[in-house]
Amino acid sequence: MTRSGREYLAALRDGREVWLDGERVKDVTRHRAFRNTAASVAHLYDLAQSDEHRDVLTVDGVHRAYTVPRSREDLVARRAAYKVWSEASFGFLGRTPDYMAGGAAAFAAVPQVFTTGSFDGADNALALHRRLADDDLYCAFTITNPHSGEGEDDLVIRVVAEKDDGIVVSGAKMIGTGAVFADEVVVGTIEPLAPEDADHAVSFSVPTDTPGLTFVSRTSYEAQARGVFDNPLSSRFDENDSLLVCENVFVPWERVLTYRNVDATAAMWWQTPAYLNFVHQASTRFWTKLEFLTGLALLMTRTNGTYKLPPVTQAVGRLLGMVAQAKAFVLAAEASCEPVDGGRGGVAPGTEISYAQRIMAGELYPRAVREIKQLAGGAVIQLPASAEDLLHPELGPLVTKYLRAPGTAAEERIKLLKLAWDALGSEFAARHEQYERFYHGAPHVYLTMQTWAGGAEACENLAQACLDGYGLGTGQ
Incomplete structure (x- = not known):
């Protein structure tokens, strides 16, 4: 229970x-x-x-x-x-x-x-x-x-x-x-x-x-x-x-x-599916995290009134593509599941896709953060030191007047931007960016392991099949 x-x-x-x-x-x-x-x-x-x-x-x-x-x-x-x-x-x-x-x-x-x-x-x-x-x-x-x-x-x-x-x-x-x-x-x-x-x-x-x-x-x-x-x-x-x-x-x-x-x-x-199970949980969480960050980008661009600008729309599309990519790795690992111990130990997420997810996540997360920082601009820098500024009887009205946005009250806008800064630029955020880079180990380890995970032979065979299909005497 x-x-x-x-x-x-x-x-x-x-x-x-x-x-x-x-x-x-x-x-x-x-x-x-x-x-x-x-x-x-x-x-x-x-x-x-x-x-x-x-x-x-x-x-x-x-x-x-x-x-x-x-x-x-x-x-x-x-x-x-x-x-x-x-x-x-x-x-x-x-x-x-x-x-x-x-x-x-x-x-x-x-x-x-x-x-x-x-x-x-x-x-x-x-x-x-x-x-x-x-x-x-x-x-x-x-x-x-x-x-x-x-x-x-x-x-x-x-x-x-x-x-x-x-x-x-x-x-x-x-x-x-x-x-x-x-x-x-x-x-x-x-x-x-x-x-x-x-x-x-x-x-x-x-x-x-x-x-x-x-x-x-x-x-x-x-x-x-x-x-x-x-x-x-x-x-x-x-x-x-x-x-x-x-x-x-x-x-x-x-x-x-x-x-x-x-x-x-x-x-x-x-030699147990422990590591594959770890990646299954971690890749699901990573997908969720990118969903959240992309949602932040959407809320900020709507609040800033920049959402319909072509470069902003394209940036949001790129982020949504990253979310779909993270989701695809989860679904693909499940779809390519493998028997464990000949099936006696059940199944595990597919090794090749699971290992590849480690590469994708470590490289994608910093790109996503960088993209959203670009969309946020300087708004996340000029923020009140704390909620106390909003609550102060004299300072509060000034903050409320000058930090609002068209259609968005100052408190709502500051709340959103403080959330964005905590996710993107704070010391907490810096730890998360570094952590995602090395969540599954150092690149020199997981990139090498990807070579062993399978798929290399099929790629090589396909290229070789093309080479074997023609020669000097092949017609134009």
């Missing part, structure tokens, strides 16, 4: 160790840097219990993202659930609970990947899936290693001791997006490891209040927000990114997924 937003918030008050600005955060549900975003996540849980969305978001009492899809129709149903949640944050909450839920479902689809000659994590992977699904938990992950050089292996999470009932790990992982809001965190490594890196080849899932586990938050855009009117996105949808540090953290054996095996530690992401 899915839990309520209230139950989710109550679970966050567990004493987890979160640090921000040199301060230990006692309660993320009440702290000014996290409380609104926590409430936004809680709203997602409430949507799953609402009469309007229950049948879309859940099946047999669990969120659809936790189910193992058996057909294209199942993928379409799962995407419909992704769409509801992504629209609730206008695409700005990326690593919502349904993200890693898809990963856990992928583990359950091919549990044998976790079985090696020295350690069998298959039952643990299945137990992780059941636990997350049955208790409707929010699971985050940290899979990026800190940069280390020769002789600095102690920076990366590694096994420092082995006990009868579990292991002890120390070290760090980077970019724990959403981790401070999660119930559990999966710790692993997605990049290939060398055979001699067995000490670092470990994956596990632990509660976020585990002793010795510390989260060091980056700057909070929510904490810097003046309020919802002035910062409508950053004040409510700052999912945060944190450095995860383990200092002699004990992990019971039943929570270990891979152990001292470099192949299995990478295979859990690539």
